Amino acid sequence: MDQRTDSGAASPILKGYEPTQGVADELFDRDGSLRPVWRPFIDTLSRLSVDDLTDKFERGKQYLRDAGVYYRQYSEDPLEEREWPLSPIPVLLHEKEWAQICDGLSQRADLLEAVMADLYGLARLLGEGHLPASLIAENPGWARQMVGVPPRGGQYLHFLSFEIGRSPDGSWLVLGDRTQAPSGAGFALENRMAMRRIFPEDFPRAYTHRMAGFFENFRDALEGLSSFGRDRPHQIGLLTPGRANDTFYEHLFIARYLGMLLLEGEDIIVQNGEAMVRTIEGPVPLGLLWRRIDTSFADPLEFDPDSQIGVPGLMDAVRMGNLAMVNALGSGVLEARAMMAFLPKISRVITGEPLKLPNIATWWCGDDSARSYVSDNADRMMVAPALSRDLPFDSNSETVRGAEPELAHLLADPAPDLVGQEAVTLSTTPNWRETPDGPRLVPCPMTVRVFAARTPRGWTFMQGGYARIGPEGDPTALGMQRGGSVADVLIVSDKRVPEPAGPPPTTGPGDGRRVRTEAGALPSRAADNLYWLGRYIVRFEDAARLLRAYHLRLATTDTPEDPILALISNFLDPVGIDTGQPIPDGLIQRLLWAHGCAAKIRDRFSTDGWFALNDLVKTARQMTQTARPGDDAARAMSVLLRKTAGFSGVVTENMYRFSGWRFLSLGRGLERADTLAAVLETFADAKAPESALDVALEVADSAMAHRRRYALEATRETVVDLLAHDAGNPRSLLFQVREAEMLAEGLPNARTADRPNAIIRELLPLRTQLEIGTPADLTTKALEEVRATIANASNRLANAHLR
Numbered sequence: 109m110d111q112r113t114d115s116g117a118a119s120p121i122l123k124g125y126e127p128t129q130g131v132a133d134e135l136f137d138r139d140g141s142l143r144p145v146w147r148p149f150i151d152t153l154s155r156l157s158v159d160d161l162t163d164k165f166e167r168g169k170q171y172l173r174d175a176g177v178y179y180r181q182y183s184e185d186p187l188e189e190r191e192w193p194l195s196p197i198p199v200l201l202h203e204k205e206w207a208q209i210c211d212g213l214s215q216r217a218d219l220l221e222a223v224m225a226d227l228y229g230l231a232r233l234l235g236e237g238h239l240p241a242s243l244i245a246e247n248p249g250w251a252r253q254m255v256g257v258p259p260r261g262g263q264y265l266h267f268l269s270f271e272i273g274r275s276p277d278g279s280w281l282v283l284g285d286r287t288q289a290p291s292g293a294g295f296a297l298e299n300r301m302a303m304r305r306i307f308p309e310d311f312p313r314a315y316t317h318r319m320a321g322f323f324e325n326f327r328d329a330l331e332g333l334s335s336f337g338r339d340r341p342h343q344i345g346l347l348t349p350g351r352a353n354d355t356f357y358e359h360l361f362i363a364r365y366l367g368m369l370l371l372e373g374e375d376i377i378v379q380n381g382e383a384m385v386r387t388i389e390g391p392v393p394l395g396l397l398w399r400r401i402d403t404s405f406a407d408p409l410e411f412d413p414d415s416q417i418g419v420p421g422l423m424d425a426v427r428m429g430n431l432a433m434v435n436a437l438g439s440g441v442l443e444a445r446a447m448m449a450f451l452p453k454i455s456r457v458i459t460g461e462p463l464k465l466p467n468i469a470t471w472w473c474g475d476d477s478a479r480s481y482v483s484d485n486a487d488r489m490m491v492a493p494a495l496s497r498d499l500p501f502d503s504n505s506e507t508v509r510g511a512e513p514e515l516a517h518l519l520a521d522p523a524p525d526l527v528g529q530e531a532v533t534l535s536t537t538p539n540w541r542e543t544p545d546g547p548r549l550v551p552c553p554m555t556v557r558v559f560a561a562r563t564p565r566g567w568t569f570m571q572g573g574y575a576r577i578g579p580e581g582d583p584t585a586l587g588m589q590r591g592g593s594v595a596d597v598l599i600v601s602d603k604r605v606p607e608p609a610g611p612p613p614t615t616g617p618g619d620g621r622r623v624r625t626e627a628g629a630l631p632s633r634a635a636d637n638l639y640w641l642g643r644y645i646v647r648f649e650d651a652a653r654l655l656r657a658y659h660l661r662l663a664t665t666d667t668p669e670d671p672i673l674a675l676i677s678n679f680l681d682p683v684g685i686d687t688g689q690p691i692p693d694g695l696i697q698r699l700l701w702a703h704g705c706a707a708k709i710r711d712r713f714s715t716d717g718w719f720a721l722n723d724l725v726k727t728a729r730q731m732t733q734t735a736r737p738g739d740d741a742a743r744a745m746s747v748l749l750r751k752t753a754g755f756s757g758v759v760t761e762n763m764y765r766f767s768g769w770r771f772l773s774l775g776r777g778l779e780r781a782d783t784l785a786a787v788l789e790t791f792a793d794a795k796a797p798e799s800a801l802d803v804a805l806e807v808a809d810s811a812m813a814h815r816r817r818y819a820l821e822a823t824r825e826t827v828v829d830l831l832a833h834d835a836g837n838p839r840s841l842l843f844q845v846r847e848a849e850m851l852a853e854g855l856p857n858a859r860t861a862d863r864p865n866a867i868i869r870e871l872l873p874l875r876t877q878l879e880i881g882t883p884a885d886l887t888t889k890a891l892e893e894v895r896a897t898i899a900n901a902s903n904r905l906a907n908a909h910l911r
Contacts, residue, residue, distance in 0.1 A: 119154040125538065127551045132274040132535035134199055134554070145202040145600050148311050158547060165196040165540065168302040176715050177298050178357050193593040194299055196306055197549065199537050199556065199575045203317065206599045209280055209558065210569040212465025213270050217560050217567050219451065220287060220442050222458050224264045228254045228438060238454055243446050249288070251403050251438030253410050257427050261333045264436040266562045267326070267398070269293070272465070273555045274535035282448075282467040283555060288440035289400045293559045294358035294365070296574040297323070299596040317571035317599040318607075325568050326561040327366045333432045334395035342395025343385055343629055345369040345376075349401050349417045351707050359400055364711045368398070375631045378421030381428035387629040388767055388909040389856040396432040403437045537595070539577055553578045556597055573597035630767045634712060636910040637705040638768050642775025644702035649752050650783045651685055651695050653807045656745035658687050663738035671797035679790050690735035691728065691744060699728055712768050713759050720755040727751060770851045774905065777851070781844035782898045784808060784831055788841075789891040792824050801827045808839040828883035835879075841894070842878040845871055848901070855909065867908065870901040 127133035135150075137143055142150065153161065169191075178189040201209075226233050228251075233239045244250050269290035271283040300319055307313065334344050346368045348359040363370035369385060377384050377391060384391035399406060405415040410423040425431040441447075448467045455463050536551035543550065554577045559570040575595040658676045662668065668677075668687075677687045684694035703725050710718055728748055735744040760776070763769040790796065791804040801822040805811040808831050817834075818826045832841040849871045852858060858865055864872065874897045877885075886894075 121153045134537040168306040171305045195593045195595040198596040214567045249440030254438040259436045260432040266434040268560045287442040292574040294361040303596045322570040329563040342393045345371040347399040376419045383425040383431045386632040398434040635771045637709045638771040639775040641705040642772045643779040646779040648698040659742040690741035691732040717759040724751045777844045777848045785894045825883045866904040
């Protein structure tokens with residue numbers, strides 16, 4: 109190719125860029141000229157040095173790291189997080205070309221809706237021979253249970269994605285339809301945010317269409333669908349398989365971005381045909397569920413009985429019209445590659461029109477009409493019959509680890525030999541890669557994923573998309589699980605794109621719009637994880653303080669048999685912490701338990717809090733390799749305690765003061781009270797060795813307060829008074845019990861008929877005992893009873909709200 113057919117192509121940034129002969133390229137037209145939509149962008153790149161570009165690209169990576177964007181690559185560790193593989197060079201498409209693509213896909217979306225409505229309704233397409241019965245009956249995506257079940261709201265499909273690619277002549281083809289649980293829309297928005305960091309310049313920023321309106325319109329549509337035919341609001345939830353799923357981050361992102369409940373199967377129960385969310389206030393009605401699990405896993409009573417991520421009875425709620433689903437159960441049947449063989453003919457039957465955007469040529473073996481379609485379009489693609497298992501793109505099934513795309517089993521099985529399909533040669537797009545000659549642009553194979561959402565005004569399309577890119581010369585590795593990367597897709601205009609208009613200002617309390625909405629329901633599982641996150645963090649912190657006290661004394665005595673060291677060891681050993689290890693495994697385990705709870709509720713607190721906790725875990729693990737007994741281990745504990753304080757401050761201080769914050773704070777308070785009682789029980793006992801009281805003050809972080817308050821040597825009376833009875837000491841038992849009682853008063857159903865609930869009834873006598881008692885009253889046996897009361901309060905809390 110002559111790269112100097114215009115001035116833009118002569119740019120030094122394009123040195124060595126050689127598209128493959130006979131393959132469409134996004135950067136260059138068929139005649140070798142630079143596509144006009146790329147010229148301003150290439151000019152922008154050409155003004156920058158390689159070092160400048162490297163710095164800019166690093167900004168995008170740093171944004172993604174700071175935002176916590178990741179994916180899971182299935183491996184031996186199902187929870188291993190991988191850095192998001194964003195290509196810093198976007199794919200550029202002109203708005204006119206994009207409008208044509210969306211017009212063709214809008215027709216296709218309506219066609220898919222009509223096909224699904226027929227398959228689960230009158231089945232005329234089967235009865236009149238337009239679809240072979242075996243294609244449906246033998247398809248794992250077919251849900252017989254949905255036959256004759258009209259979807260709530262009237263439509264089966266609400267959110268779709270389409271995989272498209274250019275054929276060698278430059279026209280666009282549909283490579284696949286995603287109707288089951290399409291992924292990538294949330295990642296596409298994060299890609300765009302990263303690109304804004306990389307290229308903040310007027311071009312391309314001001315000439316690129318925005319994405320945010322797409323999500324806002326869909327959120328409005330979901331609210332309408334949830335309240336369809338109802339006289340009271342119902343909750344909207346996103347059903348995720350859980351954090352071991354490869355795209356769990358996107359589920360978190362979308363739920364947070366759209367203000368939806370992030371739910372797992374255990375969060376939902378079905379009662380009398382109505383889906384309910386288990387919350388701290390009891391079951392509340394669920395009006396709409398955006399499922400991100402395949403149909404086969406959705407309801408173990410109706411579909412796969414081995415599913416552990418679904419909801420028993422969910423199909424009943426759908427059957428009775430009480431639950432709207434995005435998309436309807438059974439929509440995976442449309443993802444069959446073989447279905448594409450019949451869509452051209454079905455389009456003419458249903459709409460009287462040909463497909464505006466043809467799909468990759470596919471035929472049902474022995475079907476002459478489908479073979480004719482291939483023959484008629486042979487000049488637009490490489491005619492090289494291929495088994496579907498050899499297709500140069502993969503499905504994006506979102507179920508559990510190791511799950512294959514639903515149709516893969518059907519089509520990869522050679523026995524029925526049902527399908528033939530043409531292998532399209534994927535177009536290429538510029539990608540920034542390291543080469544033996546240094547970093548430069550190279551042409552790499554790519555496909556574009558386009559997202560469509562149903563609104564009351566019809567299908568709306570995201571103004572941009574999500575490109576999947578494979579290594580140079582390898583179109584089989586587009587998926588991230590195989591080493592592929594992703595890129596933003598910019599829809600570019602010739603003139604500046606107006607900023608999206610914000611909502612109109614309120615005109616007063618009667619204008620019909622709410623400035624402030626009620627906080628959403630808190631699922632019991634989320635509350636449980638927040639509660640135990642609080643407990644595990646305090647449990648880690650208190651153990652670290654004890655270990656620091658141990659190693660400070662070990663550094664001065666160098667005698668592990670010293671009585672006070674033995675007392676600390678005997679206190680920690682029953683709870684799984686070995687003082688013989690500088691950074692004990694049991695200490696790390698407490699931190700990992702906290703991290704596990706936080707990972708399940710990342711939509712409930714800030715990104716800063718998540719990163720602070722990750723940093724704490726990373727630091728603690730590194731210290732296990734380097735810390736030595738004595739002063740070194742004591743310093744390590746001080747570092748961990750400071751990082752723990754940072755995490756606790758970010759999370760507890762910044763959380764909205766609603767139910768979630770209360771459960772987190774209750775966990776912290778009850779755990780601290782329990783540890784204080786246990787410490788006093790052991791270290792303030794009359795038989796404890798000399799200086800044991802100093803250890804108690806250190807663990808409670810109250811040594812300085814004791815010196816200022818009492819100005820004398822620690823005695824049992826002064827230490828117990830400060831750590832148990834002093835309401836002004838935020839580390840005292842009385843302070844923790846008062847706080848816990850206040851927090852419990854703010855929980856649902858705190859009082860019934862003006863009587864306090866069981867949690868408060870446990871705490872009231874304990875608070876009174878600590879307020880009117882003296883240190884002499886708080887004997888070792890009394891402290892044991894205090895711990896039993898705290899355990900009872902915790903159990904009452906769990907029984908009332910966490911089950």
